[in-house]
Amino acid sequence: MSKGGSFExxxxxxLTKWLTGVEKPYKFWRMPGSxxxxxxxxxxxxxxxxxxxxxxxxEFFTQIFSVExxxxxxxxxxxxxxxxxxxxxxxEFWTQANEDAVKAGKRPLLIYRRKxxxxxxxxxxEDNVQLERSCDLLRALSSITLQFENMLLPTIVFYEFYQxxxxxxxxxxxxxxxxxx
Numbered sequence: 001m002s003k004g005g006s007f008e009x010x011x012x013x014x015l016t017k018w019l020t021g022v023e024k025p026y027k028f029w030r031m032p033g034s035x036x037x038x039x040x041x042x043x044x045x046x047x048x049x050x051x052x053x054x055x056x057x058x059e060f061f062t063q064i065f066s067v068e069x070x071x072x073x074x075x076x077x078x079x080x081x082x083x084x085x086x087x088x089x090x091x092e093f094w095t096q097a098n099e100d101a102v103k104a105g106k107r108p109l110l111i112y113r114r115k116x117x118x119x120x121x122x123x124x125x126e127d128n129v130q131l132e133r134s135c136d137l138l139r140a141l142s143s144i145t146l147q148f149e150n151m152l153l154p155t156i157v158f159y160e161f162y163q164x165x166x167x168x169x170x171x172x173x174x175x176x177x178x179x180x181x
Contacts, residue, residue, distance in 0.1 A: 004050075004069065004070075004071060004072075005030060006071075007069055007070075007071035007113065008030035008031075008050050008051065008069045009029070009030055011028075011050075011051060011067075011069050011111050011119075012026060012028040012029045012030055012051055013026065013028075014161070014162070014165065015027070015028040015051065015058075015061070015165075016028050016058075018165040018170070019057065019058055019061070019170055020057075025055075026054055027053065027054055027055045027057060027058035028051050028052065028053060028054060028058055028061070028062075029051070029052060029054050030050060030051060030052070031047060031049060031050050031051060031052045047104075048066040048100045048101065048103065048104035048106060049062075049065070049066040049067040049068055049069075049097075049100055049101075049104075049106075049109075050067055050068055050069040051067040051069065060170075060173065060174055060179045060181065061170070061173065063106070063179070064106060064107055064173065064177050064179060065101075065106055065107050065108070065109040065123075066097065066100045066101035066104050066106040066107070066108055066109065067109045067111060068093060068096055068097035068100065068108065068109070068110050068111070069111045069112075070089075070093045070110070070111070070112045070113075071112070071113045071115075072113075072114075072115050073089045073114060073115070074114065074115040074116070075089075076088075076089030076090060076114055077114075078090070078144065078146070081146055090112070090146065090156075091146075091148060091153070093110055093112060094108070094110055094122065094146075094148075094153065094156050095153060097109065097110045097122075098153060098154065107123070107124065107127050107177070108123070108124065108154075109121065109122070109123055110122040110123075110156065111161060118160055118161070118162075119160070119161035119162070120144075120158045120159065120160060120161055121158065121159050121160075121161045121164050122156040122157060122158045122159075123156070123157060124154040124155065124156065124157070125145065125154065125155040125156070125157050126154065127177075128143075128157040130176050130177065131168065131172065131173070131176040131177075132176075133176060134171075134172045134173075134175035134176035135167065135168050135169075135172035135176065137167050138164075138167060138168060140167070141159050141160070141163055141164065141167055142159075142160070142163075143157050143158060143159050144157070144158040145157050145158075146158070
């Protein structure tokens with residue numbers, strides 16, 4: 001079993017509990033082929049990212065966001081951002097999340113855990129500002145913002161994953177992004 005697949009299941013279970021308050025039945029699960037389906041088949045564009053909805057009540061989330069999950073990568077560090085390295089894991093992960101989201105007409109969401117560290121969640125600065133309008137408590141959370149030299153790549157704002165889920169309720173996502181059921 002791959003470390004990525006295990007992490008995607010962990011994220012799916014956490015999102016299910018965030019949405020419903022209970023662990024089962026699952027409302028989210030990992031995408032078959034970890035999002036590769038959208039890459040292979042153009043008609044599967046809306047099936048982007050690593051997480052999919054399993055129920056009508058969770059569809060809003062995966063219709064708004066293309067979720068990219070990454071775990072491991074022990075040498076990846078925020079400090080690499082300042083070194084202008086050719087390979088910088090977080091930048092590569094964010095680039096992939098953005099490219100997949102653009103293809104699917106969604107917003108990118110990166111969920112990342114460095115080996116031995118807590119899970120973090122990243123979204124664009126613009127999406128963060130939009131979400132703050134429906135959840136002003138979001139401003140109370142600690143965050144890390146990375147702006148890249150390549151202005152084509154959006155600035156990303158990171159939060160600790162479980163703090164974000166505790167603060168940002170599903171209704172705030174729906175309101176913040178104008179989702180009407």
